[in-house]
Amino acid sequence: MSIREIESILDNFRNAGRDQLIPILQNIQDKVGYLSRDAITLVGERLNLPVSKIYGVATFYNQFRFLARGKHHIQVCRGTACHVKGSAAVLKAIQNELEIMPGETTRDAMFSLEVVACIGACGLAPVIAIDDDFHAKMSPDDVGKILAEYRRKAEPNVK
Numbered sequence: 696m697s698i699r700e701i702e703s704i705l706d707n708f709r710n711a712g713r714d715q716l717i718p719i720l721q722n723i724q725d726k727v728g729y730l731s732r733d734a735i736t737l738v739g740e741r742l743n744l745p746v747s748k749i750y751g752v753a754t755f756y757n758q759f760r761f762l763a764r765g766k767h768h769i770q771v772c773r774g775t776a777c778h779v780k781g782s783a784a785v786l787k788a789i790q791n792e793l794e795i796m797p798g799e800t801t802r803d804a805m806f807s808l809e810v811v812a813c814i815g816a817c818g819l820a821p822v823i824a825i826d827d828d829f830h831a832k833m834s835p836d837d838v839g840k841i842l843a844e845y846r847r848k849a850e851p852n853v854k
Contacts, residue, residue, distance in 0.1 A: 701734050705741045713742060716752055720759060729760040765800045765807035767845050770824040774813035782821035788835035792842055
């Protein structure tokens, strides 16, 4: 997103004060997908707030991201049922396969990884979600095959 587009969002919050910081950040993230350095700097200038204050607020709430998500966003459930059924090993397999940690995106921007407290599909444990697709009863051995399928779908001329 360009600086012009961020300024356009900020124009919707004319005369906003510090009390509008969270809605402004939410709006930017909704449109851009994350909070970039440029966006935070522009918000600080517009609201006359130090960048450190804005980062302080944004890092307090886990809804805000500072890196763009990958084309495919993976959520690994670490709730009790998933934990008991082996989600830690599934998470480790994903990390090894993609060479990223939770909160990161692969260099090719294909995948991003997030650990969540509960997906709400305890009967499918351990479960991961990739975009809007749930993958149930996962094992570390399933990871490579599933990720390869998403990579294959992303290739040109593959339906």
